[in-house]
Amino acid sequence: MSRAGRYIWLAFLSLLWTGAIWARSGWKEKVKKYRYCYIDSVYWWSSERSTRVVVRLKAGRPYTAYLLKNPPRLCIDIERAVLHPPKRTWSIEDGLVHRVRAAQFSPAKARVVLDLGDVRGYNIFSLSHPDRIVIDLFPKIPKPSQGEPSLVRQLGAKVKRIVLDPGHGGRDPGAIGLWGIKEKDVVLDICKRARSILLRRGYEVYLTRTRDVFVPLEARTAFANQKHADLFVSVHLNFSRNRMVSGTETYYLSFASDREAKELAAFENATASNRIGDIEKVLKRILKNTKIKESRALASVVQESLASRCRRKDRGVRSAPFVVLIGANMPAVLVEICFISNPKEARLIKEGWFRQRVAEALADGVERYASRLAAR
Template structure:
């Protein structure tokens, strides 16, 4: 009897599924017919293209795992692209980019390689050459045999003509930050955070320094391991810094320093299994940051697992067609302790964002089984570089930094969400300069280095995450949307996971400040962020 009921239920389910898919095919063919018509017609408006593109998107949204989903998403993006060519409206170009990027990130189909190429081409049209190079790199890495690789090489050649690669290379490979003061640079300390596949080392200085980085391969004759070293010019070590610091985390065996030659201090990293590294300098306070990633030695991994105290087990959820599993979230309430952030009308940014962060953690704990960590859960100061290192060390899948904005224009209001990237946007640079406690000139110096780092970052995923959170927060608190933007925020540099920085409003605006003063509004901000994060998480965890 039970078997018969099960058979009938299965049969009914299959019948409805096949009917639903048949309807989907009809909608798809109808949208294709519309596209063919408007392409041939001379008297159609831009709105006709938009309506057709929306038809294709609805087909994708109804069944993102169906065999038609990637086709519909591709034609949605292509329709916007055709509209741009015909009417030269930049909004169409932006929409085309959004959907090509969505397709490339989420599907491994015949259209994915072309979507990467077209996204790169749109970035090229927008003169965002860093993002264009990033898309080309992803295309060549994921689809090396695609015919689009040849087109991508031609596009890359055009990009190189519009940039100055030699200058970029110089700023990255031989970083030269010079101080206006001729006195010695004092090396005050060496700190590090690590796990089996990531290490961040910070060399604390009293002021910016000129330095060079070098990589030496393994020397079997002298029995020397592969080494990364940084020469810091016109410097000397002050304080009690051990000459040898044992790390033994699977990537770095030890850190050591010594006097290389007159006026030059050499800091050496003896490596075990390093795959990639980046070296950059931050200011206020001055420090050199070294990020190292790679595949850890299996015996060391096993030893560490046996000796470590295991935290609670977090069961894996079913991975979606997008191939991602999100299990760990790091919430970063900005500023703290001696750093109040912006300060208006008796309110301090550090207090507001801590309250929002604690409320956000509570929402995750009450409604999900995800692991949630905070860079700070009380009023303490944490350097910017420690926050990302904390997320990397704990293998976070998402990093969210929460802030409140301020402006000289007291009428400025609204919400904006940032991802890490270089930018020429003056207003974005002003926000980054404040959050970084840096000058715009120092940010300009940093952007040359970031061009290299960003090519290996989670820019693509971060943009999708930022859009989800931005839309949700704006909808939830009924506030003005300033959009998703890109800027060089120190706190996001080196993140190995999708990472965003949210400016939840303007404390300098008296009306918004009154809202920030209430517990209720802070809770609403947390709920808006939570719902945006969960929309992203559920999508990529296959729910």
């Protein structure tokens, strides 16, 4: 046997020996001893305009995603990850995704494959607390002719279905203000009041949560997409280390307009992402659609209504990379009603009459936006 042949044979034996060691070590040992993560579960939401698939992990790990053809599929290779059992399949069959398959591709790598239908494109990003990979897939749609109004404007007269999103909940209290005020409790009460008002005015209204439970950020917009909502409004309370800061502000999804917006997004995204920079990379791919302009218009009308009806300082309309707004198939905004770190505003938000006024202001803003679209 030549010298080259001996080297090849030794390398082959070494590979077999390494594989045998890994085979003997169970998946639990890999997780504990070698600090591997393992794929916990896969879940999804489907609507006519998108499908969101979430791969939940027990620890964050680097991954690589790429598209393959014949048949079309999206492959995601997750480094230093194990799967137990070593092969799993989840059937979706919603037109965009046929199924999700996961397998142990190599001793040190797990592969998740989405078998695709008629897909135009996808967005993928990672979140933490808990760690997961989120994939949004979009169907092929005909390109509108030049000068044609956006789909939202075409359907302006039919703005009937609204999703209100009470921020935080469950193990995530949100901001905790003076006198122990918890953001999660106040915004839930306000959203329930706003829902009652809008229902009386003839709208269909859904809440992303109706009680004190934790709802992942990616599940909130997915819920709105499933309901085929025309508008999505996420309701929050603000907080500042400076007790003198006060007022109302409304956000739409884009890059942070200033330092304060970036800090606020970091707080609101605390249960989702470790770094704002990661989310902004995703935004570069996401912000090429017609909803940004409509979301800015919705934010403007809602902000005007809140500031005037509630008689709070108007802090204006801003933009920030809020995870809760990513992937919404409709105009979507995030409202910061007031600062519960400010003594005056904290006292106000404790009062039922003021919460009712806030709810009325939200309902008025939504209705004015719908009316303006219908008039165009």
